[in-house]
Amino acid sequence: MRKPVVLITGAGGEIGHSLIEQLAAAGRPSIVTLDLNPLQPAFARMVVREFTGSITDATLLDRILSEFEIDTVYHLAALLSTRSEFTPVTAHEVNVEGTLKLLEFSQREAESHGRAVLFLYPSSIAAYGLPDLATKQRAGRVREDDFNTPSTMYGCNKLYCEQLGRYYARFYKQLAADPQSGRVDFRSVRFPGLISAMTVPSGGTSDYAPEMIHAAAQGEPYACFVRPDTRIPFMAMPDGVDALLKLASAPRERLTRTAYNLSAFNPSAAEIHAEVMRAFAGADLTWKTDRKRQGIVDSWPEDVEDLAARTDWGFAPKYNFEHAFRDYLIPTIQARYRK
């Protein structure tokens, strides 16, 4: 007999670490992971099986399918926005073709065990593309269906994969004699920039916020690559993972959208800087704008309308800007680097 499990791809990344911890703490069913690199031992101990390899490796996916009965997939593996601009074709392979493979894998899994597979997909504020700063300021909180004209490969990939998920959930092989849609229960959130006290992201463009905080906590100099007035939404990592878990447990009939905006706070880079300086007096934080990366952040909204997530499945982040820093980020980071 195959064992029923939760599969997490990209498990070694920032969201993956937090998700493994929260699922394990909640005594949730067995976790199987797939990542390019081996998990750190502390996380490896929390999972029943760890597969090392690429999400684009069909043979490896077949092996997982043959051994485990997967009920839920958290498909976190992706190349983030900055890295994707240097290798757009690889980004497409991983972010789009990899996601297609995981959707097809979930479809086959569901057909095999006869239950829908829940498929959680983190999309992103990168799915938006505002044409210029004046429009960004005028737009304020953008709704899910506005400004869906991303300027990055990563944003295009995320937006398209939201649609792919919708296709699997509702229209898969709609002309077949025996249509098989609805086997993949696809649900997606558009994350703002995520800030974790435990890990630093790699390859993203919202990274200036976590990088500033972690550098200051370690007593290292840091030059912020965006202007002080730059404003996009952010969220503390525990709230991000809570949101994924909450969306996963929502009754299907409550959901009115494929992809939901999420927002918790939206400080300017100067406000983040001030909060970090308050916690780490004397930190060596300066400004050195990278014109090109600035262009990407300027195309992202300064805030998003997340009413649908709040109404449909009760999204309610615990941390606003002040609490995120004072109750979560600063104390946890201080403890972390003291070790």
Ligand code: SER
């Ligand atoms: N954090 C991501 C990035 O910067 C955006 O979702 O690429």
